Amino acid sequence: MLTLDNGVYLVKETENQIECLMDKISYEEQVSLLIRQRYSLDEELAIQRQRDTKPEEFQAYFSFCEECKKQVKEEA
Numbered sequence: 001m002l003t004l005d006n007g008v009y010l011v012k013e014t015e016n017q018i019e020c021l022m023d024k025i026s027y028e029e030q031v032s033l034l035i036r037q038r039y040s041l042d043e044e045l046a047i048q049r050q051r052d053t054k055p056e057e058f059q060a061y062f063s064f065c066e067e068c069k070k071q072v073k074e075e076a
Contacts, residue, residue, distance in 0.1 A: 027072055034068040 025033070035044070039061065051058040 027076070030072045031065075031068050034071065035065055038064060 039047070044061070047054070047058055047061045
């Protein structure tokens with residue numbers, strides 16, 4: 001699905017499209033895809049840069065990433 005975001009067209013996958021992709025991509029790509037559903041790359045980089053100044057935000061991010069990894073392993 002094409003969406004307009006700040007003047008830039010982005011391709012956004014629907015849940016059905018994501019489910020179809022999951023069987024065809026590597027573990028690392030699956031985890032990344034799940035993480036991207038909540039955090040953009042820019043958001044991840046910001047959280048990483050501020051991990052010492054915003055430890056609660058980093059811990060929430062880290063826990064979410066670990067949950068994504070667990071989910072992919074369980075579905076394999």
